[in-house]
Amino acid sequence: MQIGPYTLRNSLILAPMAGVTDLPYRELCRRLGAGMAVSEMVASNPALWDTQKSRLRIVHGNEPEPRSVQIAGSDPSMLADCARYNVEQGAQIIDINMGCPAKKVCRKEAGSALLADERLVERILTATVGAVGVPVTLKIRTGISPERRNGVRIAKIAEACGISALAVHGRTRADAYRGQAEYETIRAIKQAVRIPVLANGDIDSAEKAAEVLRITGADGLLIGRAAQGRPWIFREIDHFLRTGERLREPDIEEVATIMLGHIAHLHRFYGEYQGLRVARKHIGWYLNTQPNGAEVRRRVVRVDSAEEQLGLLREYFGRQINAYSESSDVASRTTALATY
Template identity: 50%
Template sequence: MSLQIGPYPLPNNLVLAPMAGITDSVFRRLCYQNGAGYAVGEMLSAQTHLWDSKKSSTRFANLEDPEPRSVQLLGIDPQELAQAARLQVEQGAQIIDLNLGCPAKKVCNIAAGSALLGYPERVEQIFKAVTEAVDVPVTVKIRTGTDPLNRNAVQIAQLAEQQGLAAITIHGRTRADKFLGQAEYDSIKRVKQAVSLPIIANGDICDVEQAQFVLEYTLADGIMIGRGALGNPWIFKQIEAYLSNKQAVSPPDASQRYQVIRTHLDGLYQLYGELQGLRIARKHIGWYAQHIEQGDTLRRRFNSLQSADEQTLWLQQFFET
């Protein structure tokens, strides 16, 4: 159950995935409180001239996050990524994570994210530039390759090890797969057998049984949970208990759900302001509603409300009744 990244021993081997527009400091804090051992921040462009926006400013290292604080950088230019890494470390980042896993079209169109897997020489240059630029651990998240005919995760992982990276997370799909079909874990297992770095497995881990299967099958040192945590931050506590002693943890009752959701909404309003906060809150309520009896009733009414006060009042009324 232990996992260590560089000099940082983590309380367990359960990691919250970075998801743009979702895993902000508010959601990360909730997942930490509910059993996550580590969380990677949302991806931040390495183009520093874009950092003046409100959106980018929420993705810097948050000094209130539990240590180690991680920032994920997205880019294609080795020196640009190196400079961005230096600046984020100066602002409090303790781990720099590199995004070679995002399959989004707007990212891959500029040969960033998982598209970089098709350019191993550029990847090696990026690894070298960033590790030389900062004195904190550098990690990377990758996919298994660009498409099913070109799976090169082992090659990329070996480059990471040669250039001194501290850990690798692998999503069990190729760039071309996006999020379709089922995650394949054979490539993750091959990477684990090929390098000595800590390996974190990612993809389709949505319950305790799957978490145990992935760890045992791939021999990975940890697992990263993304979509399985949406509307369900309690999944980390449930998996931790199951892996530790096969003890089942009951789902939270209505009162516990209300307190967590209310805390989440209050944090969103504070972080983004009321107008943007209430819009983002609608997205999260849609995910919470999937795990709540009569959740459709909660979601439909909630999405029609136009103020934070109306949202919080309806949430309270829904759970009271």
């Protein structure tokens, strides 16, 4: 898939998720098969840029190209300035958030609330595309409400304003996260424009990914919640789309290696105090699907040091490897856990 000058190695993209898609998680998902990973949104109000939270959101480290940063707001000139600022900080693609229903975002008439004002959408897109020399992408929902599915009109406005790719979550703003995502409107949007269209919403397996591509005719997919605690979903989907065969689930040792590496990276990135708190939700997601995960999860949320957090996880995985392994090299395999 092509976005401006960038050819992605596949068309599977980690959806932007505030509080989740930070640098450690984006790097991990890229390593495990995502073609691109969109950052957490950055508020367009410059008064908010100098906070620790915003500063960390614009760190790119060794993140592979292309680095896509999402911006949110409702004032065209502020969004244009914010886009320029983020390009100076290393963003190679700017993504505009018109898809988020969160109250914190919508109260300020940003996110998906903007879809109600098509003239404002046009002004925002024109200002932002005109402000930067990098591709600008847009993320929307299918409309304001089931009675006002104006996604096709918004998509045409986006194309006319020079937007390079459009991601569509198959729910309206009024739907929030209720019900099932519907893909017919995404299909109608895909048929109405020539820019790449990415389908999004409830894609949680390789088979579902193939089905959504078939129904919508979309050029690629955005995957959000299903990647929480399962960052390897990208390589599973990629493999299935290329070969038609299911990739084997990672074994317990690989899960341990991925998870411990991720948690240790969070500790380094945020520092101990914040790092172990951010890590708790990821640990919860990873352990959701692991045997006896609930018990260790309860203990992990109570500890207040990074070393203890990692220690409990090492102990847990050591036990699991012992319990599920028939071979005699358990000792050497569990020793590998100590490297994190």
